[in-house]
Amino acid sequence: MPTAVVLLSGGMDSCVSCAEALHQGYSVAALHVNYGQLTQDRELQAFNDICDHYNIDQRLVVDISHLASIGGSALTDRTIQLRTNQLATEQFGAEGNSSKSEVPNTYVPFRNANILAIATSWAEVIGATAIFIGAVQEDSSGYPDCTREFFESFQTAINTGTKPETTIQILTPVIDFKKHQIVTRGAELGAPLHKSWSCYTNGDVPCGECDSCRLRERGFYVAQVTDESRL
Amino acid sequence: MPTAVVLLSGGMDSCVSCAEALHQGYSVAALHVNYGQLTQDRELQAFNDICDHYNIDQRLVVDISHLASIGGSALTDRTIQLRTNQLATEQFGAEGNSSKSEVPNTYVPFRNANILAIATSWAEVIGATAIFIGAVQEDSSGYPDCTREFFESFQTAINTGTKPETTIQILTPVIDFKKHQIVTRGAELGAPLHKSWSCYTNGDVPCGECDSCRLRERGFYVAQVTDESRL
Numbered sequence: 210m211p212t213a214v215v216l217l218s219g220g221m222d223s224c225v226s227c228a229e230a231l232h233q234g235y236s237v238a239a240l241h242v243n244y245g246q247l248t249q250d251r252e253l254q255a256f257n258d259i260c261d262h263y264n265i266d267q268r269l270v271v272d273i274s275h276l277a278s279i280g281g282s283a284l285t286d287r288t289i290q291l292r293t294n295q296l297a298t299e300q301f302g303a304e305g306n307s308s309k310s311e312v313p314n315t316y317v318p319f320r321n322a323n324i325l326a327i328a329t330s331w332a333e334v335i336g337a338t339a340i341f342i343g344a345v346q347e348d349s350s351g352y353p354d355c356t357r358e359f360f361e362s363f364q365t366a367i368n369t370g371t372k373p374e375t376t377i378q379i380l381t382p383v384i385d386f387k388k389h390q391i392v393t394r395g396a397e398l399g400a401p402l403h404k405s406w407s408c409y410t411n412g413d414v415p416c417g418e419c420d421s422c423r424l425r426e427r428g429f430y431v432a433q434v435t436d437e438s439r440l
Numbered sequence: 441m442p443t444a445v446v447l448l449s450g451g452m453d454s455c456v457s458c459a460e461a462l463h464q465g466y467s468v469a470a471l472h473v474n475y476g477q478l479t480q481d482r483e484l485q486a487f488n489d490i491c492d493h494y495n496i497d498q499r500l501v502v503d504i505s506h507l508a509s510i511g512g513s514a515l516t517d518r519t520i521q522l523r524t525n526q527l528a529t530e531q532f533g534a535e536g537n538s539s540k541s542e543v544p545n546t547y548v549p550f551r552n553a554n555i556l557a558i559a560t561s562w563a564e565v566i567g568a569t570a571i572f573i574g575a576v577q578e579d580s581s582g583y584p585d586c587t588r589e590f591f592e593s594f595q596t597a598i599n600t601g602t603k604p605e606t607t608i609q610i611l612t613p614v615i616d617f618k619k620h621q622i623v624t625r626g627a628e629l630g631a632p633l634h635k636s637w638s639c640y641t642n643g644d645v646p647c648g649e650c651d652s653c654r655l656r657e658r659g660f661y662v663a664q665v666t667d668e669s670r671l
Contacts, residue, residue, distance in 0.1 A: 269510075272506070275500075275558065276561060278500075279558075279562050279565050312604075318560075318565055318602065319561045319564060319601055319602055321601065322560065323554070323558060323561060325557075326553040326556075327510075329549075330507060330512075330549045330550040330551070331510050333512065334511055353602055353603055353604070354602075356600065358600045359597065359600040362593065362597040362601070363597045363601070365593040365596065366553060369584065369587065369589045369593045370587075371550055371584055372543050372549075
């Protein structure tokens with residue numbers, strides 16, 4: 210049985226990517242990264258809940274809170290105000306100030322490269338042949354490190370920067386999905402979506418107002434699936 | 441004055457790269473990474489000594505000791521024995537068991553990608569336009585993440601994975617140098633080579649026996665420069 214490193218943030222997209230890896234017959238080694246994000250504790254709980262659900266023993270939790278020290282993102286820096294609706298206006302087609310070329314201030318500079326580099330180091334040591342990452346190009350509109358183009362170039366970096374005998378493939382099973390398609394696929398695979406956490410704020414229950422909550426709610430609505438985490 | 445992030449391990453190659461960045465007119469932001477290597481404390485001291493020498497104020501020290509937890513390298517794992525002479529036999533042309541295609545066991549899986557990812561995140565936030573890394577392709581023979589090919593592919597990952605307005609160039613000023621050329625160039629630029637640390641073991645003075653010490657000694661010998669750290 211081949212092994213895959215699955216990047217499991219605890220969010221819905223990574224939850225479905227994990228389900229996809231298991232569905233494709235991989236043994237899953239789950240990687241979670243704390244990067245000093247405001248919702249760190251809640252996301253770690255979601256990571257462990259999903260791992261428990263799937264009986265995943267091989268877990269690695271890594272702290273890269275230097276990304277928070279470096280700053281530059283509303284997700285890690287309390288002095289930068291979360292601009293709500295910046296994603297929502299693009300996604301839902303409403304009028305807004307955000308232009309398509311503007312990168313949202315929730316972008317954590319080059320975060321996915323940092324995470325993929327760790328995943329590759331781990332994959333090379335444990336002999337995993339795939340890395341699953343639940344990046345979504347369209348729904349995260351404007352994050353440069355969520356594009357297919359970025360993942361293709363990072364794939365080349367992996368091919369050139371690891372041992373000749375190492376073969377690791379980046380897989381992005383939901384990259385072209387809209388949020389409702391992720392919900393639908395998750396429901397099909399029996400993914401524990403109710404254990405995932407999407408909200409950009411910390412709390413016992415999701416705020417229901419941030420961009421991420423709104424995208425999630427909309428996704429469940431369009432997919433006509435009940436979000437059991439809201440029951 | 442443009443800013444460059446300089447990766448400053450405290451070794452000779454990065455010391456000369458730092459001198460090169462200053463020589464080219466950059467304001468230097470120095471980045472040091474602890475990755476759980478056995479010589480961590482001594483290298484950090486060398487980093488600070490070199491920064492002090494150049495009056496570099498902007499310093500960032502990052503801990504990525506998860507690379508040590510991940511393991512797979514003699515540099516981070518005490519249970520893997522440092523194979524001495526594995527570089528030396530290749531470099532010095534003597535007979536040995538190591539074949540050219542074999543990656544030395546001092547290779548830390550995908551380390552340079554991890555380090556470059558951090559450097560890129562920092563560079564993007566502070567507006568640096570260059571990253572200097574003192575990688576050497578030939579002298580580190582067999583490290584896949586020290587090749588020109590790897591750096592070119594990582595450059596593409598930076599171009600695609602950062603904001604459209606971000607421009608960061610990876611510069612590898614010593615990549616094609618042999619060790620003695622690094623010594624010569626360092627001496628020309630007045631780099632504080634005597635403050636750098638090369639030894640793979642920990643101690644007050646270099647062991648003089650490990651691959652890294654032998655390469656350094658040979659470099660100074662061929663360049664006909666005195667290594668003041670050995671006086």
